Amino acid sequence: MTVASEHQLERFMNRIDSGEKIEANDWMPDDYREALIRLISMHGISEIMGALPEKEWVPKAPTLHRKLAIMAKVQDEMGHGQLLLRVAEDLMEPLGKNRDDIMQDLFSGKLKFHNVFHMEAPTWGDAGIIAWLVDGAAIISQTMMLGTSYGPYGRALKRICAEEVFHAQHGESIIMALAEGTKEQRELLQDSINRWWPSLLMFFGPKSKAETGHTNQDKNMRYKLRTKTNEQLRQEFLTKYVPRIWALGLTIPDESLRFDEADGEWKYAQPDWNEFKRIVTGHGPKSQERLSLRVRSYEMNNWVREALGKSALASEVGSYE
């Protein structure tokens, strides 16, 4: 490293330590940029892949009101993806890369998306659980990231978090209707909780390297991209939601689950972290099906993208939100 760049790095770390926000055109070390690109493109692409399990339930939603609400929610998620990919694109520009590279990385399996979106969502109960608990978990981790050292990411998250609150309310409303409904509806709901519980525990990632062999959380904390560990977030989630689930008269499929007063934390059965690794590397129950849906949409619209490139009016489309 040259003296000049050592100097730049020192100044950069001082800015991080004093809580300053880094902006897109500021100098930043390569590994900071790389960490951001990895984090934000994974987040963005997860929002987009996250639309797919819920997409199934958009036309099937059981009332006009629910149809409208879930369509609006899925639209928000795509909007989050769009917002985040733009932030990632700005970071990738000096490397000569763009959105097309993000898509290609997704298709090749290089870019991973969140474990929960590899899973099946076979009933309307799952549509409720996703909105209530997956979005609930997302609120917890995204709220923590609001203080991130990278300014553009923090601002995108602020808008995203505001919308996520409505998603969780929409989910809670579906859940309440099922919980207060017929015997069959309650069973539907209990089945969904049983199905989603391990994925929800995995949502926050492994506690430490010991579980999966590697994690990016140390570097991300040093750069103040995040402020809490995976385990801290998981504990917050359990504190917020376990009592609510129990209050609905539902059970959680973990007999060892309890709050340990002495340690001040939740004790729970570890999910299968080998399974987690298999899932996020594209071997989950729905990984290939969802990926191929995206690849297909990309291919069947090839001619449209080509046409847009040739059209003088290209930038006008898609401005109505």
Added chain:
Amino acid sequence: MDSGEYRNCLIELLYQLADDDFILAYRGSEWIGLAPHIEEDVAFSSISQDLMGHATLYYSLLEELGEGQADSLTHNRPPEKFHNAIILELPNGTGTYLENPDYDWGFTVVRNYFYTLAKKIRLDSIKTESYEPLQQIAKKISVEMSYHLMHWETWFNQLMNSTPEARSRMEKAIKLVLENFDGIFSYGELGDQIVKLSLIESEATLKQRWITELQKKEQIDLSMTMNKGNGRNGIHTKHLTTSLATLSEVYQSIPAAEW
């Protein structure tokens, strides 16, 4: 004036307006996650929600007129009681919205553009005469119509004026849409009375307005038919049956449940 006849005609027209928007909103919602780019996914979904919202307004009016609950009208009515135009129920392409979709964006752009223009003309006609509560709805909806129209018109113009491949796909799509587009302008068996009672202007008047408007933009042959029959009279393809099965799958799964 026979008030029973007026009521029947009004209800018939309302079903046509409601079902058109409801079914096209469904076809639009199938595109979620599959649009040509993410920005379009967001914009298109917004339009589909508007359409579903418009349908909901009409169904609420039908509910007030004693036709039954809006949710039951949409989730528990047999296909032959639906009075949407057939062009709107035809699939976006091959495959389903979950498995192996091979959707045709050209067809979607043409269908939506042509329909949106016809819908705007229809609403303008309703605004100037017709049943008071329906006029109110028409005024409310009209606000969003200019955005929808602008959106689809932009797509239409772009794809008509870019690559030779896009042009030929669009021309094919126009032909395909026009084969059944006449059904949009039909009011069905009660058509004469509907017009006589001043609920809306005549089929021919609205169609002519639509043709004149489009000819201003593009010199294309706009002769149209309804090859697959008249949906206003309850005639439909198997595609409506499968669509309604999807739309009502959860609603029907547990009878008498609240959702």
